[in-house]
Amino acid sequence: MLKRxxxxxxxxxxxxITDKTLTSYADLMCEVDDNFADSxxxxxxxxxKEIEVIQYMLRRKSEGISKEMSRDEAAEVYYDQSKCEEVLxxxxxxxxxIKKR
Numbered sequence: 001m002l003k004r005x006x007x008x009x010x011x012x013x014x015x016x017i018t019d020k021t022l023t024s025y026a027d028l029m030c031e032v033d034d035n036f037a038d039s040x041x042x043x044x045x046x047x048x049k050e051i052e053v054i055q056y057m058l059r060r061k062s063e064g065i066s067k068e069m070s071r072d073e074a075a076e077v078y079y080d081q082s083k084c085e086e087v088l089x090x091x092x093x094x095x096x097x098i099k100k101r
Contacts, residue, residue, distance in 0.1 A: 005038070005045035015055060025054050028067055032075040053078050 006014075012022060026044060029036040036053075037044040046054075053074045060070035 003047050005047060006051060008044055008046075011046050011051055011054070014051065015058065017058070022054070025057055025067070026050075028057075028071045029053060029074070032071065032079065049078060 008019065008022065012019060015022070026037045026046075029050075037046045037050050056074050056077065057067070057070040060073060061067055065073070
C-alpha cells in the first residue's frame with residue numbers, strides 16, 4: 001500500500017514552525033527510528049504518522065516537558081502501539097489459518 005509522503009515545505013506550513021525546529025525534532029526521532037522521515041534519503045519526506053509524532057512532541061514541549069522526554073513519550077505512544085498492532089495482526093492471521101483446517 002502506498003503512503004502519501006509530505007515534503008518539508010508542506011510540513012512547515014501545516015505545523016507553522018521553522019525549518020530548524022522541524023529538523024531538530026526529526027533528528028531527535030531518528031534516535032528512536034533510524035528511518036524517521038526518510039532520514040536516509042537526501043531530502044526528507046514525512047508520513048502522516050510522522051507529522052502526528054512531531055505535533056505531539058511540540059505540544060508536550062509547550063506544556064513544559066523537555067524535548068528528550070517528549071521524544072520518549074512519542075515513541076511509546078506511536079511506535080510501541082503500532083508494534084502491538086502488527087503483532088495482533090499476525091496473531092489474527094494465524095488464528096484464521098487454524099480455523100480453516
